[in-house]
Amino acid sequence: MTSTQNFIVTLSCADRPGIVHAVSGALLQAGCNITESQQFESPESGAFFMRVAVSTPEGEDALNAALAPVSREFRMNLGVYAEDRPLRTLIMCSKEGHALNALLFQQRTGTLPIEVPVIVSNHLDLKPMADFYGVPFVHIPVTPATKADAEARLLELVAAHDIELVVLARYMQILSDDLCRSLQGRAINIHHSFLPSFKGARPYHQAYARGVKLIGATAHYVTADLDEGPIIEQEVIRVNHARTAEQFVAMGRDVEARTLAHAVQWHAQRRVLLDGHRTVVFN
Structure with missing residues (x-):
């Protein structure tokens, strides 16, 4: 046969x-x-x-x-x-591990068609998680004085590992315009869906203080326009007055992790095509 x-x-x-x-x-x-x-x-x-x-x-x-x-x-x-070749993916993170853990867990269980040869972080907090999953962890600190060198090192890793997709799994650094252009169409970010209402630190606490009824997350391609790239996936969940600020944070982490995993999965399955500033998602 x-x-x-x-x-x-x-x-x-x-x-x-x-x-x-x-x-x-x-x-x-x-x-x-x-x-x-x-x-x-x-x-x-x-x-x-x-x-x-x-x-x-x-x-x-x-x-x-x-x-x-x-x-x-x-x-x-x-x-x-x-179809059976997993997408070579570099994941970037900082201190919060919910999005990173979701991606690595789903990759290990075979539900996310990616291969992760390296994780990059500007902090050491999530190295134990990378070690648990057996993925090499590269610490690249970032300061205003070292930002250009840090981004150059990142691009070296992208080239050395034949990376096809970069995922910002709650990586808390703004990428330069040059880096955004270098990664155009092959870098995905996740953020809460409160923008622009609740910018800056502790957005879920700000939302709690204002009594919001919906919280959610947006996964999008990275562009030089901060958090305004073509949207791949969004999800919202309802909350009410009985929830605490801490529960807002926990629920927000869950929805961020799910939304990012969906976006990465659809990109890896070649289901996302760019139409200018919009996306066509065959999901």
């Missing part, structure tokens, strides 16, 4: 008639069986987006060769990815 391989094909281009027909024909030429297909035409940008999961006895080279003429004809941004 001939063995098959599974691939994910993603594409985006200017919308016009014939795209799906051309892509389907190329996949048939490559001996592919389509197991999942999603598409979207953006009314704002006029762009077409598609994600297709396929199985085929042919290899990646044959699949790329079959799709290449279609990609040229429609001027596509095309990607072909082996």
Whole structure:
């Protein structure tokens, strides 16, 4: 019996008639069986987006060769990815471990398709957690005087470990504009959804003092505009007057961890495509 391989094909281009027909024909030429297909035409940008999961006895080279003429004809941004290859991911953290623990736990249990070769932190507080999961931990302190050198060291690690995604799991440092540009489209951050109402320190305590009824989290791509990158996932939960400020914090940590894990999972599964300042999420 001939063995098959599974691939994910993603594409985006200017919308016009014939795209799906051309892509389907190329996949048939490559001996592919389509197991999942999603598409979207953006009314704002006029762009077409598609994600297709396929199985085929042919290899990646044959699949790329079959799709290449279609990609040229429609001027596509095309990607072909082996479905069983985990995404090489560098996680950054500071002192709070809830988001880091969620990612490492789900990776270990096989529910998050990432591989984590290194964790980077500007503090040593979470080194024991990294040691528990058996992931190398690199301490890179950051001060105003050392910020440029610290970011250069980070990029060295990204290159040395063939990193495809950087995740800021409650990493409490603002990245420079240059670093944001270097990591464009491949860095995800998480923050509470109170912005801009409750900025700065202790946002959950500020929210508690104002009697908010909803708390939540936003996972987004990192851009030079602080906390304003294209949004991948958001979640909210209801709270009421009976909750304490400490319960707000605990509930906020839970929703942050879930939201970040969802965003990382969808990115790793190639389900997120950029449409300008927005995202198309085939989840």
